[in-house]
Amino acid sequence: MTRRRWHRGGRPPYLPLSRRFALWMSSLIVGLLLVLGSTESYFGYRESLERIEQLQEVLAASAAREIGTYMGDIQSTVRDVAKLPWGHPGFGPAERRQEFYRKMQLVPAITDLQAVDAQGHEELFVSRLQPDRIDSGLPAEEPALLAAPRDDAIRLGQTFFRQHGLPGIRMAASDGQGAVIATVDLRLLGDIVKRAQASDGMLAYIVDAQGTLIAHPRATHVLARLDLSGSDAFQQALRGRGLQPTLLRGFATSDLAGQPVIVTAAQIPGTDWMVFMEQQRSAALQHAWATLTRTLVVMALGAVAAVIAGIAFARRMAAPIVALRTATSRIAAGDLSTTVSASRNDETADLANDFNAMVQRLSALYASLEAKVAERTAELSQRQQEAERANAAKTRFLAAASHDLRQPMHSISLLVGVLRGRLNESAQTELADKVQSSVTTMENLFGNLLDISKLDAGAVHAHIEDVDLGWLLARAAHTWAPQAQEKGLALRVRPGRWMVRGDPTLLERIVGNLLANAIRYTRRGGVLVGCRRRGNSCELQVWDTGPGIAEEHREAVFEEFFRIGTPGSGQEKGLGLGLSIVRRCVHLLGCSITVHSREGQGSVFKVTMPLAASALAPSAAGGASGEPLPMLDGNFIVVVDDEATNRDAVRDALLAAGCHVVTAANGDEALAQLQAHLRSPDLILTDFRLGDSGDGLDVIRRLRAHYDEPIPALIVTADTDASLLSAAAALGAGLLHKPVGLQRLMAALKASLGSLA
Numbered sequence: 241m242t243r244r245r246w247h248r249g250g251r252p253p254y255l256p257l258s259r260r261f262a263l264w265m266s267s268l269i270v271g272l273l274l275v276l277g278s279t280e281s282y283f284g285y286r287e288s289l290e291r292i293e294q295l296q297e298v299l300a301a302s303a304a305r306e307i308g309t310y311m312g313d314i315q316s317t318v319r320d321v322a323k324l325p326w327g328h329p330g331f332g333p334a335e336r337r338q339e340f341y342r343k344m345q346l347v348p349a350i351t352d353l354q355a356v357d358a359q360g361h362e363e364l365f366v367s368r369l370q371p372d373r374i375d376s377g378l379p380a381e382e383p384a385l386l387a388a389p390r391d392d393a394i395r396l397g398q399t400f401f402r403q404h405g406l407p408g409i410r411m412a413a414s415d416g417q418g419a420v421i422a423t424v425d426l427r428l429l430g431d432i433v434k435r436a437q438a439s440d441g442m443l444a445y446i447v448d449a450q451g452t453l454i455a456h457p458r459a460t461h462v463l464a465r466l467d468l469s470g471s472d473a474f475q476q477a478l479r480g481r482g483l484q485p486t487l488l489r490g491f492a493t494s495d496l497a498g499q500p501v502i503v504t505a506a507q508i509p510g511t512d513w514m515v516f517m518e519q520q521r522s523a524a525l526q527h528a529w530a531t532l533t534r535t536l537v538v539m540a541l542g543a544v545a546a547v548i549a550g551i552a553f554a555r556r557m558a559a560p561i562v563a564l565r566t567a568t569s570r571i572a573a574g575d576l577s578t579t580v581s582a583s584r585n586d587e588t589a590d591l592a593n594d595f596n597a598m599v600q601r602l603s604a605l606y607a608s609l610e611a612k613v614a615e616r617t618a619e620l621s622q623r624q625q626e627a628e629r630a631n632a633a634k635t636r637f638l639a640a641a642s643h644d645l646r647q648p649m650h651s652i653s654l655l656v657g658v659l660r661g662r663l664n665e666s667a668q669t670e671l672a673d674k675v676q677s678s679v680t681t682m683e684n685l686f687g688n689l690l691d692i693s694k695l696d697a698g699a700v701h702a703h704i705e706d707v708d709l710g711w712l713l714a715r716a717a718h719t720w721a722p723q724a725q726e727k728g729l730a731l732r733v734r735p736g737r738w739m740v741r742g743d744p745t746l747l748e749r750i751v752g753n754l755l756a757n758a759i760r761y762t763r764r765g766g767v768l769v770g771c772r773r774r775g776n777s778c779e780l781q782v783w784d785t786g787p788g789i790a791e792e793h794r795e796a797v798f799e800e801f802f803r804i805g806t807p808g809s810g811q812e813k814g815l816g817l818g819l820s821i822v823r824r825c826v827h828l829l830g831c832s833i834t835v836h837s838r839e840g841q842g843s844v845f846k847v848t849m850p851l852a853a854s855a856l857a858p859s860a861a862g863g864a865s866g867e868p869l870p871m872l873d874g875n876f877i878v879v880v881d882d883e884a885t886n887r888d889a890v891r892d893a894l895l896a897a898g899c900h901v902v903t904a905a906n907g908d909e910a911l912a913q914l915q916a917h918l919r920s921p922d923l924i925l926t927d928f929r930l931g932d933s934g935d936g937l938d939v940i941r942r943l944r945a946h947y948d949e950p951i952p953a954l955i956v957t958a959d960t961d962a963s964l965l966s967a968a969a970a971l972g973a974g975l976l977h978k979p980v981g982l983q984r985l986m987a988a989l990k991a992s993l994g995s996l997a
Contacts, residue, residue, distance in 0.1 A: 399448045
């Protein structure tokens with residue numbers, strides 16, 4: 241028969257319904273098989289469980305009766321001994337002793353018999369394991385047994401274990417004057433539980449009221465004194481005590497080895513013990529699993545037959561869908577020329593035609609999109625290039641601004657230091673300190689603006705080295721003392737002698753900004769700065785008695801340009817950048833910072849940093865800049881700097897310290913001037929950037945090569961390039977970053993000269 245295509249004008253008959261019905265029928269058959277098999281398996285499983293529970297209940301009840309009878313016979317023996325008229329003629333101590341022997345021979349489970357008076361003192365003791373005792377007066381080992389009523393009742397003690405791990409129990413009966421106490425060996429209970437076992441992994445064991453295992457087919461379990469009080473089976477059995485003889489029925493739990501088992505428990509008459517009948521779940525349900533297996537095999541065979549029939553019918557039905565799936569995969573891979581042939585006379589032909597129309601539309605849209613993407617990509621590429629050029633220009637500006645602003649600050653700081661050393665009157669000295677304070681303020685304002693820009697641009701890198709934190713704090717305190725004094729605040733320093741790992745420039749910036757912030761916002765009281773050791777770390781602390789920081793502002797204070805209200809009465813108003821710089825510097829060093837504050841009482845900022853290998857710093861030779869400058873009498877120092885102001889300031893400072901000085905703008909000029917001197921320099925002090933005449937590293941190499949001596953060298957620069965530190969270290973030269981105070985410069989020079997010793 242010729243197959244006709246589907247046309248929109250009319251619909252020829254679809255495929256025969258019998259083929260579709262075949263798939264439905266196979267699914268229905270498989271479903272019915274599943275339902276029937278599941279139902280049969282479920283009811284078979286429930287019947288197996290019921291049979292197991294009934295068997296266990298019968299066995300547990302039988303074992304409980306046998307154990308109860310066994311214990312009842314022993315209790316009757318003890319009761320018979322107690323009933324005899326002891327103390328009357330013919331029933332003296334000797335006759336009681338003989339009667340105890342006879343009862344112990346009749347009942348092998350009794351290991352000890354003891355007679356005690358009304359106060360619990362021993363009158364007679366007969367044992368299989370120990371020597372006999374007569375009138376020893378020893379107290380009874382279980383005084384609670386003496387509370388037995390004056391009748392035929394027997395009082396049972398608690399189970400216990402002898403030295404060799406064997407279980408036992410004491411029972412007492414009143415004899416009218418005191419009591420007869422028998423010690424019973426419970427080992428024979430093991431034989432009873434062995435007899436109570438059935439086949440298929442069934443076993444019995446006995447547990448006392450405290451959950452202790454006292455009888456088990458495996459004696460090693462009893463000797464181990466296993467505590468089963470926490471087991472699910474024991475806890476469940478306790479809940480049923482007193483309600484019925486069977487305490488637990490068909491309870492699913494795990495055995496001592498962790499294997500799944502089914503447990504039934506019964507109360508032992510005359511005692512507070514319980515007997516448990518246990519069977520492994522796999523053995524108990526063996527018949528149920530066999531039935532289930534047969535059912536699954538039948539279901540599988542039926543399902544296979546149904547699936548084979550269904551596949552035969554579904555293969556043709558699925559062919560168009562497979563073709564459509566293949567076409568969509570090719571389109572997803574980028575081949576928009578793919579089409580699907582409509583060769584069927586049903587809905588799949590309609591789907592194929594719609595799919596082909598969609599592909600044509602998608603191809604047109606894709607072409608348009610490619611043009612737009614190309615246009616947008618070109619635009620974004622141009623913008624990216626512009627952004628990269630702007631960022632590079634910003635970086636160059638920051639580097640130049642940093643260098644150019646640090647140079648005059650360095651010169652001013654040195655000149656003020658020289659000037660202060662030449663002043664004798666206190667009024668003039670105080671004026672010089674105020675000038676230095678203003679210079680420091682201006683330096684901080686410029687520094688904050690440059691620092692925040694350089695930190696955001698990623699132009700700042702940490703140069704990690706050992707830093708004397710005590711010296712750094714003393715220097716910072718001297719720098720900020722005039723500002724604190726101007727506001728009438730007490731600035732106290734507890735520096736300590738700790739060496740930490742960090743970048744001295746970044747650490748000095750952290751301390752300076754924390755002190756500036758504390759002084760700015762404190763109106764009365766003072767500021768305390770110090771450091772404490774915390775294990776392998778050192779904690780820098782800055783305390784103030786300012787207004788405090790509200791809880792909602794303690795994170796915001798570290799944001800740029802954030803200020804709380806109006807600052808204090810000092811001259812500085814601040815830009816709100818100090819704490820933002822502090823946090824960035826702290827993160828750059830890999831340290832941490834926290835703030836604690838109470839409103840109206842003050843705040844404390846804590847910076848935690850790692851200690852150096854040598855935690856204690858050596859005793860400092862020099863202090864803050866207010867102390868006398870170290871003298872360098874007789875040393876010959878060559879100063880190379882392309883800035884005339886810097887050269888003059890350094891020259892004046894070195895001359896005041898008793899040095900011989902040669903100054904030059906570059907290496908050629910330095911060599912030319914040194915020709916007039918017969919001695920070689922004791923130290924080279926040079927800037928790094930020397931314009932078009934090379935750099936400070938080249939000057940050091942040339943002078944050392946000229947004199948063929950390892951002349952000590954110190955580089956003082958405003959350049960913060962990270963590679964400069966390693967380059968200076970390779971030459972064995974020291975490195976300081978501008979601006980450098982006079983005191984710090986002199987100390988560094990003396991340390992460099994001292995390295996020759």
